[in-house]
Amino acid sequence: MRTLPLDRVYQFIEPGPVVLLTTRYRDRANVMAMSWHMMVDFEPPQLACIVSDANESFVPLRKTRECVIAIPPAGLARTVVDIGNCSGRDVDKFARFGLDTKPARRVAAPLLPACIANLECRVIETRLVNAFCLFVLEVLQAWVEPRLRGEKTLHHQGYGRFVLDGDVVRVPSRKP
Amino acid sequence: MRTLPLDRVYQFIEPGPVVLLTTRYRDRANVMAMSWHMMVDFEPPQLACIVSDANESFVPLRKTRECVIAIPPAGLARTVVDIGNCSGRDVDKFARFGLDTKPARRVAAPLLPACIANLECRVIETRLVNAFCLFVLEVLQAWVEPRLRGEKTLHHQGYGRFVLDGDVVRVPSRKP
Numbered sequence: 001m002r003t004l005p006l007d008r009v010y011q012f013i014e015p016g017p018v019v020l021l022t023t024r025y026r027d028r029a030n031v032m033a034m035s036w037h038m039m040v041d042f043e044p045p046q047l048a049c050i051v052s053d054a055n056e057s058f059v060p061l062r063k064t065r066e067c068v069i070a071i072p073p074a075g076l077a078r079t080v081v082d083i084g085n086c087s088g089r090d091v092d093k094f095a096r097f098g099l100d101t102k103p104a105r106r107v108a109a110p111l112l113p114a115c116i117a118n119l120e121c122r123v124i125e126t127r128l129v130n131a132f133c134l135f136v137l138e139v140l141q142a143w144v145e146p147r148l149r150g151e152k153t154l155h156h157q158g159y160g161r162f163v164l165d166g167d168v169v170r171v172p173s174r175k176p
Numbered sequence: 177m178r179t180l181p182l183d184r185v186y187q188f189i190e191p192g193p194v195v196l197l198t199t200r201y202r203d204r205a206n207v208m209a210m211s212w213h214m215m216v217d218f219e220p221p222q223l224a225c226i227v228s229d230a231n232e233s234f235v236p237l238r239k240t241r242e243c244v245i246a247i248p249p250a251g252l253a254r255t256v257v258d259i260g261n262c263s264g265r266d267v268d269k270f271a272r273f274g275l276d277t278k279p280a281r282r283v284a285a286p287l288l289p290a291c292i293a294n295l296e297c298r299v300i301e302t303r304l305v306n307a308f309c310l311f312v313l314e315v316l317q318a319w320v321e322p323r324l325r326g327e328k329t330l331h332h333q334g335y336g337r338f339v340l341d342g343d344v345v346r347v348p349s350r351k352p
Contacts, residue, residue: 010334036216038213039212081348084349084351115229131301132217132222155190163344169337171254171256175260175261
């Protein structure tokens with residue numbers, strides 16, 4: 001994987017792909033699927049996301065204040081659904097679904113080399129965690145996998161129905 | 177337009193389409209383009225979005241605590257970019273771009289009948305507005321335009337480059 005310049009992170013998150021979120025807490029890693037996220041600022045890149053307190057990843061995220069957000073290619077659709085349909089309480093999802101990991105540089109949560117991009121994140125704002133399970137993250141380090149450049153991403157519409165990236169339309173614009 | 181059941185709102189926002197946000201303040205309506213938004217809860221549907229304080233819509237949204245979020249079909253790509261590349265300070269965007277409006281039921285901000293869906297929203301949380309320009313909204317009333325069912329949406333990747341909805345993949349899943 002190659003370093004992704006931080007000022008380009010928004011180009012991966014802004015179009016709304018389903019992502020995987022990894023954590024590591026008390027030496028145990030976990031991964032969940034997530035579509036409720038958005039950009040908050042360009043650089044340093046900040047994101048917000050909703051991690052329900054019903055998710056096994058909630059406590060690790062709140063306690064360690066660290067995670068990795070990885071953007072899976074369309075070919076991982078079944079794995080994404082499988083990850084979303086079981087809990088780290090019951091199973092080691094990495095082993096169960098044959099998901100390779102790699103140590104991150106700035107956080108304890110693992111990278112997912114099978115993904116198009118990996119964002120190492122730190123929690124920077126927790127005021128809306130109690131009321132909305134809303135975390136604001138800052139991206140400390142970002143990676144892109146050159147072999148997966150141009151792979152389509154998945155956009156979830158509910159119950160395992162995903163729209164893939166389709167045609168590209170370009171309209172001249174001054175706005176990032 | 178027909179009423180959209182509130183428990184289905186997430187299916188329109190979750191896949192990450194670019195949206196238009198309308199406001200009305202002191203009898204003046206405005207509209208901006210926005211890709212930094214996410215779902216926060218299913219029902220009643222709650223969303224979060226970033227409206228920069230550099231945007232003309234920031235003060236109207238903060239003062240009136242109301243807006244409409246509309247999801248444009250791909251055919252409106254040029255209009256979306258045009259809306260994003262000028263300011264309501266200088267121009268009446270509705271007149272300039274021939275954008276029809278209709279009164280909403282629950283808020284003063286106008287609906288956009290040329291869009292696939294329209295969500296009438298109230299601001300319910302402002303604690304992160306000063307630090308992050310982050311608003312949490314509740315959808316009070318939602319509309320869908322049956323003639324535009326199945327139209328593709330736009331996913332912004334920066335500088336007027338949009339990925340259109342493409343093929344649909346279905347993987348059996350228990351999760352909404």
